Amino acid sequence: MPLVNLIVTLVVVGVILWLINNYIPMDGTIKKILNVVVIIIVILWLLSAFGILGDISAVRVG
Template sequence: MSLVSLILILIVVGVVLWLINTYVPMDPKIKSILNAVVVIAVVLWLLQVFGLMETLWNIRIGKTS
């Protein structure tokens, strides 16, 4: 994936989220939950795009058998 397409996707996601926050009447709690879900999804997607998700799966916490 090229850097230009990555930036374009991030811009589109940001604009869509801004449009939803501005023009869709919602309870502020629901808006904050929606914003958090979108940010977490974008961060996980970016980790996957840059190949860091596979290295996170190899981290072990605690005893190994």
């Protein structure tokens, strides 16, 4: 995956998260949970994109 695609995706995710945090009224706890979940997903996606984590779709839960 080209570096430009990674940067554009990170910027888009960041802007969407910023818009949600600023313009959608929610309790502070829900915003924190949402931020943590999005950050974990982005970190896992980046690790997979750089080949450190491997194939996420092969992980089975349950």
